[in-house]
Amino acid sequence: xxxxxxxxxxxxxxxxxxxxxxxxxxxxLTIRDKAGMEVPLQLSPSQLKIHALAQRQEARGxxxxxxxxxxRQIHMSVGVASLIFRKIAFMEGQRAVTVAHQTDxxxxxxxxxxxxxxSYQPKDxxxxxxxPLTAKHQDQFxxxxxxxxxxxxxxxNRKIGRASSLRFLHLSEYGFWVDAPQVMTGLLQSVPDxxxxxxxxxxxxxxxxxxxxxxxxxxxxxxxxxxxxxxxAWHEHPEYTREPTNQKxxxxxxxxxxxxxxxxxxxxxxxxxxxxxxxxxxxxxxxDRFRQEYPSTPxxxxxxxxxxxFSIPKLREMPVxxxxxxxxxxxxxxxxxxxLQFLPHEDGELRIWKRPEPGKxxxxxxxxxxxxxxxxxxxxxxxxxxxxxxxxxxxxxxIATWRARINPATFADHLAALGxxxxxxxxxxxxxxxxxxxxxxxxRLEYPVHMIYARKRHPDDRRxxxxxxxxxxxxxxxxxxxxxxxxxxxxxxxxxxxxxxxxQECFTFIINRDGKPTAQASCHDDCVIAVALMVIGIExxxxxxxxxxxxxxxxxxxxxxxxxxxxxxxAIPHEREDYY
Numbered sequence: 001x002x003x004x005x006x007x008x009x010x011x012x013x014x015x016x017x018x019x020x021x022x023x024x025x026x027x028x029l030t031i032r033d034k035a036g037m038e039v040p041l042q043l044s045p046s047q048l049k050i051h052a053l054a055q056r057q058e059a060r061g062x063x064x065x066x067x068x069x070x071x072r073q074i075h076m077s078v079g080v081a082s083l084i085f086r087k088i089a090f091m092e093g094q095r096a097v098t099v100a101h102q103t104d105x106x107x108x109x110x111x112x113x114x115x116x117x118x119s120y121q122p123k124d125x126x127x128x129x130x131x132p133l134t135a136k137h138q139d140q141f142x143x144x145x146x147x148x149x150x151x152x153x154x155x156x157n158r159k160i161g162r163a164s165s166l167r168f169l170h171l172s173e174y175g176f177w178v179d180a181p182q183v184m185t186g187l188l189q190s191v192p193d194x195x196x197x198x199x200x201x202x203x204x205x206x207x208x209x210x211x212x213x214x215x216x217x218x219x220x221x222x223x224x225x226x227x228x229x230x231x232x233a234w235h236e237h238p239e240y241t242r243e244p245t246n247q248k249x250x251x252x253x254x255x256x257x258x259x260x261x262x263x264x265x266x267x268x269x270x271x272x273x274x275x276x277x278x279x280x281x282x283x284x285x286x287x288d289r290f291r292q293e294y295p296s297t298p299x300x301x302x303x304x305x306x307x308x309x310f311s312i313p314k315l316r317e318m319p320v321x322x323x324x325x326x327x328x329x330x331x332x333x334x335x336x337x338x339x340l341q342f343l344p345h346e347d348g349e350l351r352i353w354k355r356p357e358p359g360k361x362x363x364x365x366x367x368x369x370x371x372x373x374x375x376x377x378x379x380x381x382x383x384x385x386x387x388x389x390x391x392x393x394x395x396x397x398x399i400a401t402w403r404a405r406i407n408p409a410t411f412a413d414h415l416a417a418l419g420x421x422x423x424x425x426x427x428x429x430x431x432x433x434x435x436x437x438x439x440x441x442x443x444r445l446e447y448p449v450h451m452i453y454a455r456k457r458h459p460d461d462r463r464x465x466x467x468x469x470x471x472x473x474x475x476x477x478x479x480x481x482x483x484x485x486x487x488x489x490x491x492x493x494x495x496x497x498x499x500x501x502x503x504q505e506c507f508t509f510i511i512n513r514d515g516k517p518t519a520q521a522s523c524h525d526d527c528v529i530a531v532a533l534m535v536i537g538i539e540x541x542x543x544x545x546x547x548x549x550x551x552x553x554x555x556x557x558x559x560x561x562x563x564x565x566x567x568x569x570x571a572i573p574h575e576r577e578d579y580y
Contacts, residue, residue: 021051025082028127030119031112038119046070046232047079053230054083054198061195065226067219068202069301071234071294076202077105077172081112083198084150084168089117090128092146096168099153099160099187101176109172110140110152117142155183164190168198175203175212184211193226205292205301208308208508208520216298217504223322234294235271242274265296307511309483314490315506318497324351329417340421349406350418353498354392354399361393362425363541365533366415367526368408368435386411386438387530389502390422393538396495398502398531408434412441419447426541428453428533431471439471453537472533483517485539486532495535502527 022043029041043051050068057064070076081098088094100106120130135143140152153160155177169191174180191197203212219229234240244250251269254262258272267275275290283289295301299312327348331338342352356362366388383405390400402418415438419425427447431439442452454469474482489495490506497503508523519525 021055021083021086022048024086027123028120029082029085029116031078031115038115041078041082043079043082044075045236045238046074046076047082049230049232049236050076050079050200051083053228057228058196062226063191063193063195064198064200064228066200066202066228066230067215068200068230068232069216069295069298070202070204070232071237071240072204074232074234074237076232077109077170078112080170080172080200080202081109082116084170085113085116087168087198088148088150089120089130089144092131092144092148094148094168095164095166096148096150096170097153097160097164097166097187097190098150098170098172099155099177099183101155101173103154105172106140106152106154109170113142113150113152155180160187165192166190167192167196169200171199171201173203174201174215175206175210177211180211205295208302208510210520213302213507214504216302217507220298221322221500229298231298233265233296234275235265235267235296240274240278240294241268241270242277243270244273261296302507308507309509309511309517310487310490310506312507314493315497315503317493318503320500320503321353321498322500324353324498326351329414329421331417340417342421349404349414350400350402351499352400354397356422358423360423361541362399362422363391363393363534363537364415364419364422364425364427365389365391365530365535365537366411366427366429366435366438367529367533368411368430368433368438369405369526370433384524385526387526388415388418389499389527389530389534390418390425391495391531391534391538393426393541396489396538398495398497398499398534401499401502401527401530403501403527408437409441412438412445416442416445416447419451424448424451426451426453426537428537429471430474430529430533432474435471440467443467443470450542453540472536474529479517482529482532482536485535486528489535495531495538497531499527502531506531 025041025043027040030038031041033039050066053066054064068076077100084096084098088096098106098109100109117130117133122129131144131146131148133142134145135141135149141149143149156179160183166187169187171177171184171187174184177183188199191199201212201215206212215227216229218224219227247269250273254272258276261267261275262272275294278294279285279287279290283293291300299316302312325342325344326346327342327344327350329340329350330343332341342350342355367386369384369386385403386406386408388402388411389398391398400418400422402414404414406414415427415429419427427442429435429439429442429452439452443449449470452470453472455471455473472478472482486495497506505519505524505527508520509517509525509528510520512518519528
């Protein structure tokens with residue numbers, strides 16, 4: 001309940017004064033400026049932006065869940081602290097936790113709350129009186145009468161919040177946390193989904209990939225739940241301006257890039273002058289570093305900080321569908337015959353966006369796991385995957401993904417079944433290292449050899465490919481061609497990626513310090529390689545493939561007309577009828 005409610009005839013004036021957050025902060029709260037002087041808290045544009053979002057969500061009757069990508073030093077933490085303080089210091093039982101990425105940052109945020117409490121004084125009878133403190137510790141803890149409190153932690157303790165019941169949660173510079181996913185999971189469970197609760201995750205960019213990048217992508221997705229995405233560019237901050245020494249000379253010296261920025265974002269000469277100054281004085285003369293620390297757009301922040309191989313805008317345009325049907329292919333006996341059927345299962349390794357169609361031709365790229373761990377930490381338990389990606393040769397549409405951690409020989413069983421179900425698809429398995437075991441098992445299972453990619457030979461060589469010639473061999477020569485084929489397909493939109501996991505791995509496929517295209521640290525690239533092999537299959541599969549029919553589990557004689565297998569028709573609501 002609200003502490004010390006005034007008489008009924010004053011309630012309207014009190015509430016109006018309290019909900020005017022901008023005026024309330026200016027009249028009642030103080031903060032120390034960069035010179036160390038105590039001044040009234042006059043909300044900056046970034047602080048007003050997060051407050052406006054909070055008001056909007058409150059008016060809609062839903063909890064505030066916000067992911068904020070921001071430029072550096074725009075005072076976002078002060079704004080969030082003022083929102084939380086207004087709740088916990090005047091209403092009983094309101095509990096809040098703030099977690100910062102390092103000790104000095106948590107101490108600074110703790111100082112905001114301490115100063116807010118020490119400086120608050122009611123101005124007149126229309127102001128609420130603050131709840132008295134029952135405890136105040138220098139280990140960053142304020143406890144109010146009625147059971148409410150605010151605690152400020154430094155990220156790193158995995159048990160933060162697990163035993164708490166919170167109303168407000170502020171995660172500061174989340175992109176730079178240690179053990180972020182483990183800590184985040186416990187914290188999110190401590191906040192109920194009630195209207196009026198608040199979870200704000202804010203950070204500057206720290207490269208493509210990683211926990212902050214992932215939650216930012218989720219908040220921008222087509223199905224973000226209650227999560228909202230908020231971006232605050234450097235040029236929205238009023239402090240980032242600088243007067244040119246000679247305005248005309250500066251204007252005449254503007255580069256093409258600066259002129260484009262001025263047109264796109266309506267920048268003033270003073271803003272451009274500050275930008276040029278900051279690149280030299282704050283970013284060591286490196287424009288890429290400026291774009292990461294002071295981005296103009298979300299894409300610029302994440303793209304530049306990760307040096308991605310593929311086009312972020314083109315990948316964002318991909319028509320991903322996030323709710324495919326999960327299941328497994330199993331051979332089911334019908335009388336004296338067995339047939340492949342897709343059996344839906346929520347934990348199935350196979351995800352399907354489109355079923356096989358009679359007469360259609362498909363390409364499958366397959367990447368066999370080599371047992372490598374995506375994390376730099378030994379024993380982190382994040383080894384790579386065996387992945388098979390199915391694409392329609394006619395449309396370039398990616399329509400199925402098989403992905404699991406499994407041994408190479410067993411992977412071949414699933415790959416052969418997947419290829420058979422998709423009309424004896426053209427397989428392009430990578431045969432480096434453990435991939436050879438997958439290939440040998442495919443041959444043993446009598447998958448049609450001419451429907452397995454064979455390395456190019458002389459055009460006059462008409463003999464059947466040998467096992468040593470089958471499959472895609474990745475070398476220092478063929479790897480650039482493989483990656484560039486996928487890059488070209490994405491740029492030309494000759495393929496259409498449906499799988500959000502593939503899209504995400506493409507986002508985190510970067511050029512490392514050695515100039516080699518590879519997965520960013522702690523990220524996977526199994527799906528990237530598999531979809532690139534799928535593209536190779538679409539480009540190089542035989543134009544006239546023989547069709548096969550199912551008999552006793554082996555390929556029948558060439559030339560027989562294909563007969564589609566029976567499969568379960570499962571009703572799953574989608575925009576198009578031909579999707580599961």
